Amino acid sequence: METVTVQDVIVGSGAGGGVLAARLAEAGRSVCVVEEGPRVSKADFNQREGAMYNLLFRDAGNQLTKDGGISVLQGRCLGGSTTVNQGDCVPMEAAVLQHWRQHFGWGDWGGISDGDVQAAAERALAEMGAGPIAPEELNRNNRLMAEGAAKLGLKGGPLAHNRVGCVGSGYCMIGCAYDAKRGTLVAHLPRAEAAGARLWCSKRVDRVLLDGHRAVGVAGEGFEVRGERVFLAAGPIHTPGILQRSAVRPRALGRNLTLQPQAPIVARFADVVDFHRGIPQAWGLHSSLEVTAERGLGGFTLEPIAAGPAMTASLVPLPMPALRPLLAQYRHLAAALCLVPDRPQGRVIWGKGKRPKIDYRPSAEHHSTMIEAMKTAARIYLAAGALEVRVPAVGVPLVTSERDLSHLDRLPSRANDLPMISAHPQGTCRMGPGEDCVVGLDFRVRGFDNLYVADASLFPTSSSTHTMVPVMAMVHLLADGLGT
Amino acid sequence: MEPSRRRFLSTGALFGVAATLTWQLWGRRPLQADPRHAPQGLAPAGYATLVAAFDILLDSPRAGARAAKELDAFLATDGADQVAELSLALTLLEMAPGGLLDVRRFSALPRDEARDLLESWATSPVGVRRQIHSALRKAARFIWFDRPEAWGDLGYDGPWVK
Ligand SMILES: Cc1cc2nc3c(=O)[nH]c(=O)nc-3n(C[C@H](O)[C@H](O)[C@H](O)COP(=O)(O)OP(=O)(O)OC[C@H]3O[C@@H](n4cnc5c(N)ncnc54)[C@H](O)[C@@H]3O)c2cc1C
Ligand code: SF4
Numbered sequence: 328m329e330t331v332t333v334q335d336v337i338v339g340s341g342a343g344g345g346v347l348a349a350r351l352a353e354a355g356r357s358v359c360v361v362e363e364g365p366r367v368s369k370a371d372f373n374q375r376e377g378a379m380y381n382l383l384f385r386d387a388g389n390q391l392t393k394d395g396g397i398s399v400l401q402g403r404c405l406g407g408s409t410t411v412n413q414g415d416c417v418p419m420e421a422a423v424l425q426h427w428r429q430h431f432g433w434g435d436w437g438g439i440s441d442g443d444v445q446a447a448a449e450r451a452l453a454e455m456g457a458g459p460i461a462p463e464e465l466n467r468n469n470r471l472m473a474e475g476a477a478k479l480g481l482k483g484g485p486l487a488h489n490r491v492g493c494v495g496s497g498y499c500m501i502g503c504a505y506d507a508k509r510g511t512l513v514a515h516l517p518r519a520e521a522a523g524a525r526l527w528c529s530k531r532v533d534r535v536l537l538d539g540h541r542a543v544g545v546a547g548e549g550f551e552v553r554g555e556r557v558f559l560a561a562g563p564i565h566t567p568g569i570l571q572r573s574a575v576r577p578r579a580l581g582r583n584l585t586l587q588p589q590a591p592i593v594a595r596f597a598d599v600v601d602f603h604r605g606i607p608q609a610w611g612l613h614s615s616l617e618v619t620a621e622r623g624l625g626g627f628t629l630e631p632i633a634a635g636p637a638m639t640a641s642l643v644p645l646p647m648p649a650l651r652p653l654l655a656q657y658r659h660l661a662a663a664l665c666l667v668p669d670r671p672q673g674r675v676i677w678g679k680g681k682r683p684k685i686d687y688r689p690s691a692e693h694h695s696t697m698i699e700a701m702k703t704a705a706r707i708y709l710a711a712g713a714l715e716v717r718v719p720a721v722g723v724p725l726v727t728s729e730r731d732l733s734h735l736d737r738l739p740s741r742a743n744d745l746p747m748i749s750a751h752p753q754g755t756c757r758m759g760p761g762e763d764c765v766v767g768l769d770f771r772v773r774g775f776d777n778l779y780v781a782d783a784s785l786f787p788t789s790s791s792t793h794t795m796v797p798v799m800a801m802v803h804l805l806a807d808g809l810g811t
Numbered sequence: 812m813e814p815s816r817r818r819f820l821s822t823g824a825l826f827g828v829a830a831t832l833t834w835q836l837w838g839r840r841p842l843q844a845d846p847r848h849a850p851q852g853l854a855p856a857g858y859a860t861l862v863a864a865f866d867i868l869l870d871s872p873r874a875g876a877r878a879a880k881e882l883d884a885f886l887a888t889d890g891a892d893q894v895a896e897l898s899l900a901l902t903l904l905e906m907a908p909g910g911l912l913d914v915r916r917f918s919a920l921p922r923d924e925a926r927d928l929l930e931s932w933a934t935s936p937v938g939v940r941r942q943i944h945s946a947l948r949k950a951a952r953f954i955w956f957d958r959p960e961a962w963g964d965l966g967y968d969g970p971w972v973k
Contacts, residue, residue, distance in 0.1 A: 374970030377957040381889065389893075395942035496971045504972045603967070636967045640956035641949040646930060647870035654956075657965035682892060721933050743941040744934075746949075 329550045331525065333357040336545055336554035338532045338569065341407020342798040343782035344560030345511025345519070346451065347806060352522035354811035359525045359552050360516070361545060363561075364404035366528035367512070372502030376637040379501035383411050390564070392685045396742030397588050399685055399749045401562055405528055408562065409510025409795060412750065413499050413608040416457040416487040417793040418448035418800065425620035431787040432760040437768050439804055447807070451799035455489035455509040466495070466605025468631040468661045471596070473610050475711030481703070482614035486630075489514070490606065497604045497633045510795075527552070532561070535573040535778060542778040556777045563755045563784035564685065568677040570756070570765070570772065577765045577773055583757050584673030585789045586749035588689050589666040591632065591642060592701055594708035594716045600661045607633035608664075615703060616792065623788045624668040627700035629707070631663045642746045643719045661708065665700035668789040669693050671754050689747070694740045701735050720745035751794045756784035770805045781805055852886025852894055853901070860901040863918040867926045868951040878954040900943045904929070
């Protein structure tokens with residue numbers, strides 16, 4: 328049994344764990360980050376889809392909901408999901424926080440003001456060198472959507488991102504080989520290590536070691552890390568598993584999962600688009616989002632994406648003879664994700680095995696908003712001059728003119744009819760004052776003095792269309808509260 | 812009913828069930844898909860089904876065999892968890908064509924019939940069938956189009972790092 332003893336044990340090195348490691352180590356604490364995935368660096372990122380999904384993603388990108396309908400993407404490597412994400416930086420809107428204050432008992436949140444939350448988000452942005460994407464940096468895929476939206480009078484704009492020195496290769500989702508994308512792998516973990524933190528990779532934490540109401544460390548196969556405080560930042564699918572295996576099982580554990588399911592839409596243009604090159608997800612549609620203190624985050628957004636040949640071919644459900652001519656037009660394709668925020672409705676259930684059951688079905692409301700999102704995307708592409716727009720769902724005919732938009736009303740709602748992904752799982756260890764919460768407003772697991780949760784599982788509802796900065800901001804607030 | 816008649820009927824029924832089971836088990840005995848390749852992750856029967864399904868999903872026996880071999884090799888090294896799930900899915904597909912007294916197997920169907928059957932699963936009202944179709948389709952296509960040899964037809968110029 329290999330045993331390490333430190334002051335602070337952090338499980339997971341993603342948006343939550345990575346930021347916390349830098350904060351605590353730089354404050355002079357001895358820190359060990361225990362990460363299930365491998366230690367990776369830019370030298371490992373060979374820009375090959377198969378190899379990189381295997382190396383960097385949970386279950387090689389095949390972590391699915393129970394019915395197989397949604398692929399829940401998460402990084403499983405040093406840097407967690409920030410190593411494989413698209414680098415978009417979208418802080419939480421004030422109205423979302425109001426929603427939690429008014430409807431989820433956050434009230435004055437122990438004195439944490441809206442200004443504090445904003446300052447924490449700004450700190451997160453500054454640490455990553457984040458800033459707006461310049462209009463001239465938009466690739467053709469993003470520009471087409473921007474132009475089409477402008478013609479229809481719809482509002483959108485370039486997003487902010489955490490890239491510095493980007494060469495526009497387009498491979499952000501399988502690791503940036505240039506260290507241009509500044510997730511925790513680049514922006515925080517080297518700082519933590521320089522301040523003395525140990526980054527222990529390829530170590531899966533099985534459970535928290537408990538002594539009454541205190542955590543005394545964590546354990547996995549053949550190792551233990553003992554410490555004065557334990558912080559769980561394994562993400563919203565796996566943090567509840569660690570608690571469950573540690574026999575810490577509040578009633579709400581694993582519940583209130585939101586997935587923000589997204590679905591792709593593809594357009595074909597007469598001239599070359601090369602959607603796989605340049606900065607993906609650089610522009611977003613804003614006018615369709617609804618953010619209110621009453622309902623929180625709602626509506627939808629559209630963002631152009633990149634996909635390599637393997638991902639593109641695997642997502643389009645055409646028989647091969649029909650797929651071949653479409654793939655021959657690969658360089659003429661444009662593609663976007665329709666992202667529809669949802670309400671907390673799913674559940675992560677951990678049994679004895681190493682993989683959870685993710686029990687989630689999109690609601691009827693989600694489905695009708697998805698249809699609206701797809702119609703808007705199709706109208707935008709047509710306005711931008713697309714020859715045809717395709718929803719990659721079985722049985723939905725092509726859209727070649729406004730007249731055909733009604734085809735999209737036939738969007739099937741059954742699992743596996745339309746390929747859906749989730750890149751923003753949240754919830755499952757809800758933070759709040761009530762019995763229906765897993766974590767108190769001070770980030771401590773209910774009933775424990777020194778066991779904390781520091782990841783996207785804290786959010787009571789969907790925090791933002793992009794969850795990295797909200798997670799980082801939360802963790803800065805946690806670190807502030809600990810006096811570091 | 813007279814006791815001797817009842818005994819005769821129940822013995823007959825038992826015999827019928829036993830015969831059907833034997834027939835089913837014999838009929839569904841493992842096929843050796845490709846004598847040149849002994850699967851490492853999957854059992855031979857499951858592997859035979861996988862090759863047949865990939866053949867259809869990639870519209871080429873050669874492509875199907877190659878993609879199946881790659882997936883099997885991946886499962887052998889990395890995918891222990893997934894072997895059980897995939898094997899079950901492949902068994903369901905393999906047994907799909909037949910009925911109680913019908914032991915036709917998916918991997919032994921004429922190609923057109925196998926294609927019709929597999930494609931019908933894409934839109935099946937049975938959720939598990941759609942799930943199996945979608946998983947096999949994605950795996951076959953992902954593996955096939957991850958190969959540099961496939962990129963030329965798409966005009967994809969490949970990774971920038973060499
Ligand atoms: C493909 C993709 C694209 C995305 N794009 C964006 C974007 O553009 N902008 C944005 O804001 N957000 C984006 N996100 C979401 C964002 O990256 C995540 O919401 C955020 O990283 C979540 O932070 P986290 O700390 O909760 O979990 P993660 O960052 O996922 O980190 C969790 C870590 O814990 C480790 N772990 C899990 N279980 C264990 C265990 N038992 N023992 C030890 N370690 C364990 C995991 O391996 C992982 O490294 C994207 C996500 C994905 C997957
Ligand atoms: S597009 Fe930029 S950030 Fe993305 S992988 Fe290429 S260099 Fe890195």
